[in-house]
Amino acid sequence: xxxxxxxxxxxxxxxxxxxxxxxxxxxxxxxxxxxxxxxxxxxxxxxxxxxxxxxxxxxxxxxxxxxxxxxxxxxxxxxxxxxxxxxxxxxxxxxxxxxxxxxxxxxxxxxxxxxxxxxxxxxxxxx
Numbered sequence: 001x002x003x004x005x006x007x008x009x010x011x012x013x014x015x016x017x018x019x020x021x022x023x024x025x026x027x028x029x030x031x032x033x034x035x036x037x038x039x040x041x042x043x044x045x046x047x048x049x050x051x052x053x054x055x056x057x058x059x060x061x062x063x064x065x066x067x068x069x070x071x072x073x074x075x076x077x078x079x080x081x082x083x084x085x086x087x088x089x090x091x092x093x094x095x096x097x098x099x100x101x102x103x104x105x106x107x108x109x110x111x112x113x114x115x116x117x118x119x120x121x122x123x124x125x126x127x
Contacts, residue, residue, distance in 0.1 A: 037083060038087050039083040039084055039085070039086070039087045040083070040084045040086075040087050040088060040089040040117070040119070040120060041081060041082070041083055041084075041119040041120070042061050042070075042081070042082050042083075042084060042094055042096070042119065042120045042121075042122065043079070043080060043081040043082075043119055043120075043121055043122075044059075044079075044080060044096065044111075044121050044122035044123050044124065045074070045077075045078045045079055045080070045123050045124070046059065046074040046078045046080065046098050046100075046124045046126060047078050047123070047124070047125055047126070048103075048125070048126055048127065049106065049125060049127050052078075053074070053076065053077050053078025053079075054074060054078050054100055054103065054126055055074055055075060055076045055077075055078065056073055056074060056100065057073065057074040057078070057080075057098050057099065057100040057103070057124070057126065058071060058073060058098070058099045058100065059071065059072045059073065059074060059080045059082075059096060059097075059098050059124065060096065060097045060098075060099075061082055061084075061094065061095075061096050062094065062095040062096070062097075063084055063085060063086075063089070063093065063094060064093045064094065064095060065093050066085065066086070068085065070082045070084070070085075074098075088116075088117055089120070091110060091112075091113055091120045094110075094120055096108050096110070096122040096124065097124075098124035098126060099126075100126060103126035103127060104126060104127050105124065105125075105126055106125045106126060106127050107123075107124070107125045108122055108123070108124050108125075109122065109123045109124075109125075110122050111123070
């Protein structure tokens with residue numbers, strides 16, 4: 001392997017490690033300082049049909065340009081969050097699906113971003 005490729009791969013290790021999903025009940029960006037991390041954040045909530053939060057739901061975040069998925073878990077309030085591998089990311093280049101045993105995905109709503117470069121927000125409803 002050439003030195004140039006080896007350096008590129010070594011430089012990517014911190015990015016890949018930071019983007020690794022957290023365990024059940026947590027989000028994948030716990031412990032990061034958003035002010036120091038320029039990567040795009042994807043976040044949202046997993047709820048049931050009545051609006052009650054669903055904890056420990058598996059949230060799959062697909063980065064379409066890389067054909068790569070990140071997996072996060074919703075917490076007790078139904079919240080999930082993850083940092084994407086690259087920046088900037090256009091909202092149209094991200095998709096989310098949610099799942100939990102005993103539930104079926106009904107809808108996924110992507111909210112319009114507040115500004116260019118703003119976090120990308122999704123709401124998942126399971127029944």
